[in-house]
Amino acid sequence: MPTPYPLQFQPEFKERVWGGRALEQFGLTPPEGHIGEGWMIADHPNGTTKVLNGALAGKGLDEVREQLGTAWLGTKGVSEKxxxxxxxxxxLDCNDDLSVQVHPTDDYEALPPGELGKTEMWYVLDAKPGAHIIYGLNEGVDRAVLKEALENGTVMDTLRQVPVEAGDTFFIPAGTVHALCAGVVVAEIQQNSDTTYRIYDYNRPGLDGKPRELHVEDSLNVTAYEGAGATTMKTNDATPGEWLKLAECPYFVVEKGIVAERWELSTSAESFTILxxxxxxxxxxxxxADSDKIELKAGQCYLLPAxxxxxxxxxxxxxxxxxLP
Structure with missing residues (x-):
């Protein structure tokens, strides 16, 4: 077994109708096109990242998981499902508005085989003046109201629009209707799932010139009309050298840390750490360390073995x- 060290991965880039070129600001080299997503650490049939550095260079995260298992990923570090x-x-680079969407919970019966539900959180890295997101339903919107709004073209009137700026955090449990909107760049930590149900997509064509598929019935089924526990917070008052908890749920804990001087930390045998x-x-x-220390810069993501x-x-x-909690 190799000596443990921080793993950096080659991102898997995804072209999206709403994407742009903003990920280049992090020194990344996405391919030509409207690049909306950089999958930075991924072990999914729709994208698996490969190690860039050290003894495991060239191996996919799936191979790392299979070969090194809980020793590297932690006793909680491999999904049971x-x-x-x-x-x-x-x-995520949101050069245009994303579709209005919602994600299912793990127990939704129509999930594709082997797929998980999707609870996620966003940390806003950059936001243009006046940028906003869609974050939940307005008061009093139930299934019948949402269904009628979809049928008569007034769905935007049922949605909460929230202004955003850099440093804002949004926790989005499965069942929360949401959409990132134009002018926002975010880091997203989520369950390992690629299941998204589109409720509404502004009647725009996709990359192929045809309307993108909507999933209205699934969306109506999985929406948490009474709320799923979504929370948001400003984080600009974080204290250097102390962890500020941004999100905690059965699937992940996410904290913000401001480094201003040497900060000694440690991993746990229960879980990997992602920075x-x-x-x-x-x-x-x-x-x-059998090599020089790693120089950190914005946009990098590292998997620290347990x-x-x-x-x-x-x-x-x-x-x-x-x-992992």
Whole structure:
């Protein structure tokens, strides 16, 4: 078994009708086109990332999981349903509005075989002035009201629109109607799922010139009309050297940390740790490193094995830390 070290992956880029070129600002090199998603750490049939660095370079996250299992990923680190890595980490460039959508819970009977539900959270990395998102239903909107609005073309009147700026966090449990909108770049931590039900897509054509498929019946079925526990918070008052909890649910814990000086930390045998570098620059060091310390910069994502042990962050940078509860 190789000596544990932080893993960085080659992103899997996804072209989307709403995408743009903003991921280039992180030093990434997406292919030509409207690139909406960079799957940064992924173990899914629709995208599996490969290790870029160290002894495991070239291996997919699926191979890492199969070969090194709970020693590297933690005693909780492999999904019981489907056997895959339990989380999917993305950077999203919303050059245009995303479809209005909703995700199912794990127990929705119409899920594709082997697929999970999708609870997720967003951390806003960048937002143009006046940017907003769709985040839940207006008061009093039930299934009948939403169905009628879809039929008569007034669905936008049923949706809550919320202004956003960099540093905002949104927790989106399965069942929450939502949409990122134009001018927003986010880091997304989510269950390892690619199941999205589109309620409404502004009657626009897809990349192929044809209208994109809608999933109205599934959407009406899985929407949590009384609310699913969605929460949002401003994070600009985070204290350097202390973790600010952004989201906690059965699937993940996400915390924000501001690094202003050396910060000594450690992984747990129960779970891997994922670091997403949001801004600034710094370094990542760890015990038994057989190479130079890693230079951190915005947009990078690292998977720290559960058996890594002690590690140190330094510099002037902001990171998200995600792990299993």
């Amino acid at each position: 489907g056997g895959r890595f339990p989380l999917l980490i993305k950077l 997403v570098v949001c801004e600034g620059s710094g370094t990542l060091e760890w015990d038994n 058996n890594l042990g002690s590690y140190t962050l330094d510099g002037n940078t902001t990171v998200l830390r995600s792990y």
